[in-house]
Amino acid sequence: MTTTDPGTAYAAAYDAAAAARLDLYAKATAYIGHLVRGHLPQAATLVINAKCRDLHEVQDAEGLPIWHAPTSAGQGLPDEVADEVDGILADVMPFGGMAGAARWPIAPQGLPYRLVRLPGAPAPANGTGQRKVAHTRFPTPEGLRVISGIFAPAATPRIDITGTRDTYARETRDRIRAAIINSGYTLPTGSLDITADWLVIRSGGPAADLATAAVALEAVGLLPADITQRVVLIGELGLDGTVRTVRDIEQPVAAALGLGEKHLIVPAEQTDLVGTPTGVTVTGAYSLAHAVAHLAALAA
Structure with missing residues (x-):
């Protein structure tokens, strides 16, 4: 009677599981x-939260x-479809690591976000090779969270902020744009x-203005990359570009230091x-231009 070597059987089972996982x-x-x-027929790429x-x-x-959770809820992509997608991801993602198996790269927003390129996605239009991406992190009670900016020079001129309520997004957009121009x-x-x-919006609110403006300036090439x-x-x-005080600033500072x-x-x-914690550089900025000068000096 022929017996299969346990090591060979394990290797065969592993290979079969890996192939099934890819499929x-x-x-x-x-x-x-x-x-x-x-x-959303123009959909080409998904950004998923792997965590x-x-x-x-x-x-x-x-x-x-073209759609962003949670602020786009019910708009463009019905809630029941978004829920079904979430259910599929929850079912599929436990089956092994994504980086090696699914080859879903880390998104510009950083971990835990990953990019999923949809099959048959249209090729980028001419000029999108110049598209620039910038992102920073803002401290919240639940850790560092991402603010990202994407600039496409070939696209229709506009500036939008997503990820929050429409009214707040408009107010923040107008405040950031005015601060940049008036600086x-x-x-x-x-x-x-x-x-x-x-x-970022729920815990930081306007305290994230400076970070948002800096990301915008980096995305359009007015600050050094990264x-x-x-x-x-x-x-x-402020609308004139001044940096205003933040209520309870000790909280985001403590989160960042932690x-x-x-x-x-x-x-x-x-x-x-804020004080001067050991090993930490704390810089005070009077204006957006002042903060930009500090960032440029740090990059030099």
């Missing part, structure tokens, strides 16, 4: 694409958001989409509240 991911992605494109196993954002071929900067022609994690990833920026902006951040830019009038 499962491929079929799940195709089905999700079918569901999403039934309502929560749910759909975070839908992007077109330009990489621009002497000229935004180039193109579309600028800024996405803020919901926790510099906003190296610094935590906290401060409300997570090991080493560079902070805060309102100049509140540096005494």
Whole structure:
């Protein structure tokens, strides 16, 4: 009687499971694409939250958001479809690591977000190779959360903020744009989409203005690439570009320090509240232009 070597049997079973896993991911992605494109035909890429196993954002071929959770709920993509997509992700994602098996790369927003390219997605239009992405992190009671900016010079001129309530988004957009322009900067022609994690808005509110403006300036090329990833920026902006004090600033500062951040830019009038923690550089900024100068010096 012939017996199979246990090692050989294990290797064969592992290979079969790996192949089945790849097939499962491929079929799940195709089905999700079918569901999403039934309502958003221009959908090309999904941004998923790998930790929560749910759909975070839908992007077109330009990489621009066309649906964003939770603020787009019921708009463009019916709630029941979004829920079904979340259910599929929750069922599929426990079957092994995504980076190696599904080959879903880390999204520009950073972990836990990953990009899922839908099958048959249209190729990017001419000029999108110049698209620029920037992102920073803002401290919240539940950890660092992402603010990202995507600039497409070939697109229709506009600036949008997603990830929060419509009224708040409009007010924040207008305040950030006014602060940038009144600080002497000229935004180039193109579309600028800024996405803020919901926790940033809920816990930070206007305190995230300075970080949002810095991401916008980096995305359009007015700040060195990746510099906003190296610094935590906290401060409300006035329409004239001044950095205003933040209520209970000790909370986001403590959250940032607790997570090991080493560079902070805060309102100049509140540096005494922040102090000088060992091994941490705390810079006070009087204005957006002042903060930009500090960022440029840090990058030099």
